[in-house]
Amino acid sequence: MTERENLVTVDEMPQHEGQEVTIRGWLYNSRSGGSIAFLLIRDGTGIVQAVVAEDDVSAEVWETAQNLTQESSVIVAGLVNEDPRSPGGYELHLRDVQTVQLAEEYPLALKEHGVDFLLDNRHLWLRTPRQVAILRLRDFIMARLEEFLRDRGFSRVDTPILTPNACEGTTTLFETEYFGDPAYLTQSGQLYSEATCAALGKVYCFSPAFRAEKSSTRRHLIEFWMLEPEMAFFTHEDNLDLQEKMIDYVITQVLQKKGELLEELDRDKDPLTFERPYPRITYDEAVDILHEEGLSIQWGDDFGAPHETAIAERFDRPVFVERFPAECKAFYMEPDPQRPEVVLAADLLAPEGYGEIIGGSQRIDDYDLLLEKIREFGLPEEEFDWYLDLRRYGSVPHSGFGLGIERLISWIAGLDHLREAIPFPRLLNRMRP
RNA sequence: UCCACGGUAGCUCAACGGCAGAGCGUCCGGCUGUUAACCGGAGGGCUGCAGGUUCGAAUCCUGCCCGUGGAGCCA
16 A cells, blocks of 8 residues: 555545545544445544445455454545535545554443543543544634734743742642752742743743642633733733733634634534623622622622622623722732722633633732732741842833633633543542543 | 532443343444444443341442532632
């Protein structure tokens, strides 16, 4: 078999109608009918049906085709034909087949499976058309986000995964050991990005973040990816404008260029079809809405998931909730000069119950105020010496935000759980595969 | 940590105090246009673990383990 002759991928087949081509991939499924057989072959770009008729091929090829097992790796050659009876509209009239490896009995049948079984077999589950579509969408979304930022003068500056202290001192961290000293897996690169933005102006870090919370919900991962831009000289308003434009850009690009992925995922496009601007409401207005909805909340309480959903349901597009009470937010957030009891922070809530996809704020740039806050929050002052230095040497107003990649993907793809938005999810008590 | 639901064949599930079953997958046989193909046959079980109640437990009770969803926390 001249296996490299006219080597094509499944998605390229329409351009090779009437030609003899070679395709390399895996057997997705097969059906046989006496002296005719249908092999569904996937190669990562799509699935094509290969037709084998006993009369048209050698006995050896016929025998090989008959005995292929699910997910066996193969190289097939044949003639490309347009045929409405074939899924995808094109099929391959098989002339030759070569088995690369004959697969053992495959654990995943082509039918419904339970979550536990699928997660145990995540390394194989990834081969299904739905998971392939999600991962392609993830790749596209990540690329567009970085493209958006780079086009606006941002540089990617990475931040450390191993850190000596809790960045914000709130959530539970994974502890490890650093040559005898305690160390922690990062939960955010933000504090470091505040340093690099004073060096480069506009930066972002893009890395995994770790939260050792015993969270077991569809909106949480133990290890997730966070994109965190940080901008010198950006006010709270500048910050919200950037967030809005970035989300708008990604959604528009997905709708324009990757509609077929949304269709593969049965994602209704209508809820994604909206325009800027996104509504901006204050924390105070949000509390009023929640009271109207009959939810119990007092001024000063942070929102829980039911609260976020109730607020988001009032709007047909993402909504900013801004100016939170200082006591329910992080220590580094700049107080509103008009109302020092609230901070210049905002959460962006996605529609359809997908919750908070962005959390951001203007950062305190005054040395004395920041030191006061560190003490007020009971944080170890000595650990923040370098962070305080940023307020001693050319301090400027600056702002930034953190975007949860898997939450954004889940919303755009219409997933019902974050675990499908990352190749190998780390969940409560689940670290394999 | 708390609350709810669950654990039976490789997978998805039924049986709910009285012989442990079906569909799918696998294997064998049949079929020249199949669409998660179809038809016939075969193999497949410590009913999560330990104890208790009972003539008899997959089924009822207690404890534990594991999973799922949610709360809290957050992106």
